[in-house]
Amino acid sequence: MEGDFIPQQSLEKIEQIDAADLVVGILANLDHESVATVHEALRTLHGDLRIVILLGDASSVPAQAGSPSSGNGPQLTFVSWPPIGADTSGTPMQSISAAYLSLFAAGRRLGAQAGCIIASKLESVPPQWVCELVQPVLETGFDLAVPHYVRRKFEGLLNVSIISPLIRCLYGKRIQNPLGPDLGFSRALFEMVSGSDGNAHRIHPLASLAPVAICDNLRVCQVHVGPRILPPTDWTNTSSLLVQALGPVFLAMERNAACWQKTRGSIPVSGFGEPLTASHETATVDVNRLLNSFQLGNRDLQDIWGLVLPPATLLELRKLTRLTPEQFEMPDELWARIVYDFALAHRLRTINREHLLRSMTPLYLGWAAGYAKEMEAADEVAVERRLERLSNAYEVSKPYLVSRWRWPDRFNP
Amino acid sequence: MREQVKQALDQSTTRFITALTRLLPGLVVLIVALLISVILAWILAIIVRRLLVSIRFDQRLVGWGFPSTAEWSPMKSPSVLVSRFVAALVVLTGLLIGVSAFDAELTSLLVRSVFAYVPNILGALLVLLAGIIIARFLARSVLIGAVNMNFQYGRLLSVGVKWLVLVLAVAMALEHLRIASGIVELAFGILFGGIVLALSLAVALNAKELVAKSLERETTKTTTERIEDPLRHL
Secondary structure: OHHHHOOHHHHHHHHHOOOOOEEEEEOOOOOHHHHHHHHHHHHOOOOOOEEEEEEOOHHHOOHHHHOOOOOOOOEEEEEEOHHHOOOOOOOHHHHHHHHHHHHHHHHHHHOOOEEEEEOOOOOOOOOOHHHHHHHHHHHOOOOEEEEEEOOOOOOOHHHHHHHHHHHHHHHOEEOOOOOOOOEEEEHHHHHHHHOHHHHHHHOOHHHHHHHHHHHOOOOEEEEEEEOOOOOOOOHHHHHHHHHHHHHHHHHHHHHOHHHHOOOOOOEEOEEEOOOOOOOOOOOOOOHHHHHHHHHHHHHHOHHHHHHHOOHHHHHHHHHHHOOOOOOOOOOHHHHHHHHHHHHHHHHHOOOOHHHHHHOOHHHHHHHHHHHHHHHOOOOHHHHHHHHHHHHHHHHHOHHHHHHHHHOOOOOOO | OHHHHHHHHHHHHHHHHHHHHHHHHHHHHHHHHHHHHHHHHHHHHHHHHHHHHHOOHHHHHHHOOOOOHHHOOOOOOHHHHHHHHHHHHHHHHHHHHHHHOOOOHHHHHHHHHHHHHHHHHHHHHHHHHHHHHHHHHHHHHHHHHHHHOOOOOHHHHHHHHHHHHHHHHHHHHHHHHOOOHHHHHHHHHHHHHHHHHHHHHHHHHHHHHHHHHHHHHHHHHHHOOOOOOOOOOO
16 A cells, blocks of 8 residues: 555645645755755746655755745645655665655655656756656656666666666667666556556566556656766675666566567667766776686586576686686677576576575676776777677577577577 | 193194284284375375476475485486385385284384384474575575675585584484484584584685785785776666
8 A cells, every 4th residue: 555655754744735746756865955956946847836855854955945935836845755865774776666665655645747756866966857857757748757877888887787788678678777766757657566556566666667668658768867976886795786686677577578578679769858978987997806706606606507507608608717807708698698597597586586696796797897898998989889789689689588488498508 | 642732732723813813804904004005105106296396396496405306316306206205104104004903012012102203203304404405595695605705715615504504403303313312412513613613714714815915905005096996886
């Protein structure tokens, strides 16, 4: 029930609000200045919209911002919403998922036409993002607006290596960041994901939004929203990150199997906003550390990988370990097949799912090593070309996935 | 004299026939019980095997962390092994029921003591099974965790943890079976201590490497500018 996701202290405040057209959730704890900027940015939206903003810490809201504005233009109401705030107890993905469920519940209760979540910190995200993400939904009739961040070649590696090409190849839509986390969505979509017939998607709403939207023929677009600064890498936690990010994606893949097995090829989605370019980076990556992890995994995890990967793939991986760091490169087709095999093993529960995804870490770091070495001196165009090649490899290898998915015992090359 | 011998022989024959007639119903019951139990065992074995095949038990067992179970069974199939075990259990139960039908005090006592011991055997088997599952799970967790933390001795740690849990499970199972509990306790203490010592050495050896690397990094940091890792995963 939607009430389960609405905190008691916020429920009273929500009940006082009659209805809303737009519900905006801001995950980051904002200072007075940032709240005022968001406030001003939302006022630029057209029409007499009733906007409810859910904030983790509403104490930072200026007194004048808390009261509905008079005259023409949007009416803004701030509501304190603890699940939206930074949650230190859970993992980041779980916190964001909880925030999404919470926002869906508020949206349903208020009868909102659209919703939006800003999960990135506003120091790095311009406040007008809120408007840019909701405008296609409110004004052009799109159901899901996903962000298209300025690509930095060494950022969002998990997304560029697995999530984005996998979603593209499965569902046939070229989306740069299917998991957002900053997203705009329509009432139709969030009702579908959080409604009574979509209980299964409630578990991981973030990973379900794009697949559900595409499979149900809803309209999806991308919004060019500028650069996003990601937190520094915690190397001791890479495997947890894989579990958190890939688990929901593989689950969504399992649930939408009937839909993606029919899809062939991929097409771009509508774009909004001006594409921006990143400055040329000349950063150096410690490839040896990544390769050491890959080599160690290849030495010690053969028993586990042997349960997941077919013999031909294991043989190719063994060949890779004999290469020098200068020669090392994981072929795209091999990488795509590895991802598919792990997705299949996740579905079949070949081994404990957490073990499975954690055991993928050395393989992922191996891919990252090859990519980092190749892209060290590459410019933005070369990076785009490289990632396009990878996405094509996923698409070319899709028949392999479909065959293994349908006949896991019989088709085992 | 002849009369006396004849009488003695008659009495012996009568005693023998009486004993035989007293034994015969029991024997028939034993044969019938055995026959019924064999038929039941055969049917049950087929059902169990089909059930296990339908749930892909062999493949699942490999997934649960028993990749070498195929070697235990002569037919190279854990499903066959389990079905035969069930069949043997049914035949054994039938045999015990049949033996109890002799109505002799000795056999009744034997059957009673065997049946009284069955819960111990089942308990020990359960403990052992749980121990094997936990050992495999923990070994895999430790191995994956160690590899992801770049521990060079991850495999050794994993094997150590597995044997630690297995030794504990076997000791508990033997305790449950009431077999030489004093010796088991002593052997368990020695083995457990030995494994802990081996693991400590493994960790210490690994830690030595880690500390050396860490110190090396610290030293490098003081002389050269620390380069921030540009990789971001999500």
